[in-house]
Amino acid sequence: MASTTTATTLHTQFRPPSRPRAPRRIHKYPSSCCFSVRAAAASASAPAQREAAAGVPWGCEIESLESAASLERWLTNSGLPEQRLALEKVDVGERGLVALKNVRNGEKLLFVPPSLVITAESEWSNREVGEVMKRYSVPDWPLLATYLISEASLEGSSRWSSxxxxxxxxxxxxxxxxxxxxxAYLVASPIRERAISRISDVIGTYNDLRDRIFSKHPNLFPEEVYNMETFKWSFGILFSRLVRLESMDGRVALVPWADMLNHSPEVDAFLDYDKSSQGIVFTTDRSYQPGEQVFISYGKKSSGELLLSYGFVPKEGTNPNDSVEFLVSLNKSDECYKEKLQALKRHGLLESESFPLRVTGWPVELMAYAFLVVSPPEMIQRFDEMAVAASNKGSSKPAVNYPELDEEALQFILDCCESSIKRYTKYLEGAKGSAEVSINSKQANRTLLLKQLARDLCISERRILYRSQYILRRRLRDMRAGGELKALSLFNGLRNLFK
Ligand SMILES: C[S@@+](CC[C@H](N)C(=O)[O-])C[C@H]1O[C@@H](n2cnc3c(N)ncnc32)[C@H](O)[C@@H]1O
Structure with missing residues (x-):
């Protein structure tokens, strides 16, 4: 069996935390809260609703190069050294950085000085607002989200306006x-749950800030500016552009210019602070010809994670880090259901757990969970060791080896895999024919885009499941053929004995 580990070693690039960290004092993160952003906007005041309907009044169209040109001018005037890259329209990612000259493998690029980087320590153009936020010790993510809105609302009076x-x-x-x-579109994918919980985290964070801070200082934080719609924008910007700079004590930062680099799953280059040049750089891990788009890696992320944070899905089969969260559950009618559940709980697991499946295989933890699910009552003494192995919490990785359960455990995983494939196929086939009535062409384009993204994601995730199904079927077939062979040779042996 090919095996992978559950812990994906993520690069630190553009890595959002699983949820924006707010102080316990400020935010409770309601776990059951799963209403939509629209629903939240509907409960806001009339001006906030007007704002919500209009979107944010700053920023540019996603493919705009005009504002990009003034960004380049401002950066140059503010100390960005001459670049070997230019911002252009590109095939992958709409706007991106393109090599102006030959770029060698191993070359350092960018050199963005720390003075051009936005961090939680950056000075607020509106000092009073900054002081209030600091008084409440707001953590980095909500602080930066508020910072962006505050600076954006000041337009030309903010140093970050370009x-x-x-x-x-x-x-x-x-x-x-x-x-x-x-x-509707993510019904088959486990990313649906993560999207719902991320949206509810953002809503919860905004509500906390509003209740605890903004409502106490309405003159500094007018609802026309600080509302659900503007926070959706600022969190969207953070999720898709914030970087963690390991050599700056892991500080999170928005790095203008560097954040125009698009992601390629084929490169391993990432941004960091370079002490010798005192700038944010990345070191190329391949060469580029003039005119070619230069890429970095946003981390070893699955296609679902890329959709969740960055809103795109790599082409099918091009993401070597792809995986799909595979949900397995205890069988409620199992006569040892209670004992198995207790063993899982003792080791921090639940009745249903997700494990990442990859094209290369599945993690040993999934196999351990499957052993527990299929193990008979006479193995009750071993439930705990199986649960430990499934939780990956043991100090040394315990061997999960129960040859007598192999076939049943693999069959269990295969059954789950096949029912998951059915869900994807049902969605993909249903999505093909569904004609929708759109209010206008903008809405129609949006619907088309979302459906295409969901379709690409489902095809990528189903591909991983198909591969696992193939491996599982082969292993089971070989195992069963081996069993039959053994039985046959035993039978032949006995026949010879009685001849
Ligand atoms: C850090 S920004 C990169 C600059 C961005 N293209 C721009 O014009 O502002 C991240 C965003 O770029 C786009 N992007 C990055 N890599 C991509 C890729 N491989 N395919 C499609 N879109 C990509 C996504 O919209 C993502 O949210």
Whole structure:
């Protein structure tokens, strides 16, 4: 069996935390809260609703190069050294950085000085607003989200106005999907749950900030500016552009110019602070010809994770880091259901758990979980060791080896895999024929785009499941053929004995 580990070693690039970290004091993150952004906007005041309907009044169309040109001018005037890259329209990612000259493998590029980087320590153009936020010790993510809105609302009086003008007015983000769209298009994918919970985290964060801070200082934080719609925008920007700079104590930062680099799953180059040049750089891991788009890696992310944070799905079969979360559950009618559930809970697991499946195989933890699911009552003494192995919490990785359960455990995984494939196929076949009535052409284009993204994701995820199904079927067939062979040779042996 090919095996992978559950822990994907993520690059630090553009890595959003699983949820924006807010202080316990400020935000409770309601776990059951899964209403849509629209629903939240509907409960806001009339001006906020007007704002919500209009979108944010800053930023540019996602493919705009005009604001990009003034961004380049401002950066040059503010100390960005001469670049070997230019911002252009590109085939992958709409706007991107393109090599102006030959770029060698191993070359350092960018050199963005820290003075041009936005972090939680950046000075607020509106000092009073900044002081209030600091008084409440707001953590980095909500602080930066508020910072962006504050600076954006000041337009030309903010030192970041050229940067903000070049940011997309509506980043490609799942935060902009309505609950109905998420339910309809991501019905087969586990990303649906993650999208719902991310949206509810963002809503919860905004509500906390509003209740605890903004409502206490209405003159500094007018609802026309600080509302659900503007926070959706700022979190969309953070999810798709924030980087963690390991050599700056892991600080999270928006790095103008560097954040025009698009992602390729085929490169391993990532941004970091370079002490010797005192700038944010990345080192290429391949060469580029003049005119070629230069890429970095946003981390070893699955296609679902890329859709969740960055709003795109790589072409089918091009993402070597692709995986799909595979959900397995205890059988409620199992006579040892209670004992198995207790063993799982003792090791921090639940009745249903997800494990990442990859084209290369599945993790040992999934196999351990499957052993537990299929193990008979006489193995009750071993439930705990199986649960430990499934949780991957043991100090050394315990061997999960129960040859007597192999066949049943693999059959269990195969059954789950096949029912998952059915769900994807049902969605993909249903999506083909569904004609929808759109209110206008903008809405029609949006629907087409979302459907295409969902379709690409489902095809990528189903591909992984098909591959696992193939491996599982072969292993089971070989195992059963081996069993039959053994039985046959035993039978022949006995026959010879009685001859
Ligand atoms: C850090 S920004 C990169 C600059 C961005 N293209 C722009 O014009 O502002 C990340 C966004 O770029 C786009 N992007 C990056 N890599 C991509 C890729 N491989 N395919 C499609 N879109 C990509 C996505 O919209 C993503 O949210």
């Amino acid at each position: 940067y903000i003008d070049a940011l997309p007015r509506q980043p490609y983000s799942l935060l902009y999907w309505t609950r109905t769209e998420i339910d």
